Amino acid sequence: MTLPFELSMDTLRNKRGIKWGKYPADVIPAWVAEMDFTVAHPIGRAIAETVREQEFGYPQREGRATEAVLADAFAARMQERFGWAADPALVQPLSDLVQGTFAAVWAFSDPGDGVILQLPAYPPFHMAIHDTGRRLIDHHLRSDGERFVQDLDALAAQVDARTRIFLLCNPQNPTGRAFTRAELQAIADFAAARDLIILSDEIHADLVHDDHAHIPIAALGPEVAARTVTITSATKSFNIPGLSCGVMHFGTPELQQRFHARIPHRMLGHPSVIGVDATVAAWRHGQAWLDEVKPHLARMRDKVDAFLTAELPALRWHKPESTYLGWIDCTALNLPGTAHDFFLERARVGFSPGEAFDPEGGRGFARINFATSPRILDMILERMAEAVRSHNRG
Ligand SMILES: Cc1ncc(COP(=O)(O)O)c(C=O)c1O
Structure with a gap:
């Protein structure tokens, strides 16, 4: 099922903005606080009117x-x-x-x-x-x-x-x-x-x-x-x-x-x-749009939560009560470098680096952005699990 506000991977990859532009094309970005969705129609209409009438x-x-x-x-x-x-x-x-x-x-x-x-x-x-x-x-x-x-x-x-x-x-x-x-x-x-x-x-x-x-x-x-x-x-x-x-x-x-x-x-x-x-x-x-998006965000959060519990028990988070962001504790992996670099290099997933949020204690943490489609989130989670499995195999 496609979400009413879903954007395809191709569309996202062709965007000019920083979320999908920061990393090489084989990396799935899950960093800056931006959602992989179309915006509410009333917003598009308001902007279109200003552009159409050249009200500059x-x-x-x-x-x-x-x-x-x-x-x-x-x-x-x-x-x-x-x-x-x-x-x-x-x-x-x-x-x-x-x-x-x-x-x-x-x-x-x-x-x-x-x-x-x-x-x-x-x-x-x-x-x-x-x-x-x-x-x-x-x-x-x-x-x-x-x-x-x-x-x-x-x-x-x-x-x-x-x-x-x-x-x-x-x-x-x-x-x-x-x-x-x-x-x-x-x-x-x-x-x-x-x-x-x-x-x-x-x-x-x-x-x-x-x-x-x-x-x-x-x-x-x-x-x-x-x-x-x-x-x-x-x-x-x-x-x-x-x-x-x-x-x-x-x-x-x-x-x-x-x-x-x-x-x-x-x-x-x-x-x-x-x-x-x-x-x-x-x-x-815009509230009608938000009323559709918010339950989706909660479902994506629950998907991450269930996946971490079942497949990645070494990684821990507290299920966020709000936002589409989560603070994942990867310290139990005992990584030689930062959690961000590990997932970027080994999973080709781009999180926000924990050390940017907590310069002294954050190296073993990564911030995930789960405001995306179930398809893309599944790929992110599978890639994480594979990277951790290969790390555990040494
Ligand atoms: C807590 C918080 N404040 C501010 C911002 C950014 O706001 P702006 O782009 O308006 O500076 C963000 C963006 O992620 C945020 O999470």
């Missing part, structure tokens, strides 16, 4: 600035999906979320200040701390046997008076944790006790599976919102990262003013009108 001048939409329309669509979406009353007046449009992370780190801390980051972590978060001259306070998530959990007591011992920001990724990339209300409240209390800004990347919010739920941390209450900057976009859940459009939301006007005192609005430029059109179409009219 300075834009407005619905008789207003495009950014006001984007902010309204964001607030309406947050209310509808998560019951969170975000304020459109407190939105800063972004070209991409990494830009937003860098800008917020810059605005709410000074060189040498500490930024807490839960590890393993999406590589640009490391860069946002390192490249701005801030100090990493590494807060390792640890396995409790079932899932990755935080140890805030251990973190308390690491934090000092110059720690300014708790950089949170919820849902978490790469572990796929969707933090519970109690966990988020503990983070909020921790931040309140030390007067930290919470910078919360919630880009994967739409992709929470089973009976887990996404809770925007700013929705916990006004005191939490008053120290929270949330960044999000439609780019992961609707598969449009190349269209470069996202938003940053400040919990209060005071936070917004503090941010703009360091980063004037015009310094961030504007997302392109095609990105705005696509994002607004996704948020307003």
